Amino acid sequence: MRIIAVANQKGGVAKTTTCINLGASLAYHARRVLIIDMDPQAHSTLGLGFEPNELDRTVLNVLEPPRSPYHLELKEVIIPTRTPNLYLAPANIDLAGAEYRLIDKLGREDFLNSSIQRSNISFDYILIDCPPSLGILTVNALKACREVIVTIQPHYFAMKGIEEFMETMDLMRENLRHDPEIYVLITIADVRTNLYREVVEEVKKYFGGHLFETVIHRNIALAEATSHGVPVIEYEPSSSGAQSYLNLAKEVIKLEEKKSGERLLRRN
Numbered sequence: 001m002r003i004i005a006v007a008n009q010k011g012g013v014a015k016t017t018t019c020i021n022l023g024a025s026l027a028y029h030a031r032r033v034l035i036i037d038m039d040p041q042a043h044s045t046l047g048l049g050f051e052p053n054e055l056d057r058t059v060l061n062v063l064e065p066p067r068s069p070y071h072l073e074l075k076e077v078i079i080p081t082r083t084p085n086l087y088l089a090p091a092n093i094d095l096a097g098a099e100y101r102l103i104d105k106l107g108r109e110d111f112l113n114s115s116i117q118r119s120n121i122s123f124d125y126i127l128i129d130c131p132p133s134l135g136i137l138t139v140n141a142l143k144a145c146r147e148v149i150v151t152i153q154p155h156y157f158a159m160k161g162i163e164e165f166m167e168t169m170d171l172m173r174e175n176l177r178h179d180p181e182i183y184v185l186i187t188i189a190d191v192r193t194n195l196y197r198e199v200v201e202e203v204k205k206y207f208g209g210h211l212f213e214t215v216i217h218r219n220i221a222l223a224e225a226t227s228h229g230v231p232v233i234e235y236e237p238s239s240s241g242a243q244s245y246l247n248l249a250k251e252v253i254k255l256e257e258k259k260s261g262e263r264l265l266r267r268n
């Protein structure tokens, strides 16, 4: 089971769009996928066609300490989406309360991780949609994952934001002894601009081979699909957005082979 957090503390850089559409594209390639919505804005929940306020079992129940009367196991909050193979652990605005409810709890960074480890769920992929902050919800997601996809929109301050993000990852390595692999995806790109070329050069310098070859161009079908509550491959399969996310899924799947090769090497 590959557990991937989609993160960046900057808002509006296509974290949610990537979770929904990478998730649906992996499902299209016959993988069983769970999206965990860790954002109180509940955009993944909305974008998959659910009304967050009508849900009474959410990720917040999973983050409650096991002895709390509100606690539920991850398995108990998972719902199927209309897309075959694609499942959701939904959120709603109540999740905003998690920041202060968890703040004085021992092991607060580990609640999501331990609930995933405890639950005997079988998915090929878990994608975790993070909120635009580096608070306790994002830290729970980063602690639970083994890989992170950082989405970057080519922008003057994009690299500055990434430095801050990498500092958080350094803290995590030092204090929580957790060191997930980091990959970068360029999103909402206007590829003809000089700015695009400059940002790509910088990202390549910093992340080398961990930059996905697939670039997600600016494509209106992606925004429209989310507002209709469906992944873009169902809304407009011929759009560049749909094709790009299918390509991204292929790249992510290719890493499966690399990873199992590495595991075999380690074992021998």
Ligand SMILES: Nc1ncnc2c1ncn2[C@@H]1O[C@H](COP(=O)(O)OP(=O)(O)OP(=O)(O)O)[C@@H](O)[C@H]1O
Residues within 6 Å of the ligand: 010, 011, 012, 013, 014, 015, 016, 017, 018, 039, 041, 043, 130, 131, 132, 187, 188, 189, 216, 217, 218, 219, 220, 222, 223, 224, 226, 241
């Ligand atoms: N490739 C794209 N082309 C055009 N619009 C896009 C693209 N990707 C995302 N968008 C739109 O940009 C906006 C921000 O995207 P999204 O909600 O996925 O970002 P986010 O990083 O999850 O935001 P937040 O930080 O608030 O959670 C949305 O309106 C979305 O529909």
Ligand SMILES: [Mg+2]
Residues within 6 Å of the ligand: 015, 016, 017, 039, 043, 044, 129, 130, 131
């Ligand atoms: Mg989002």
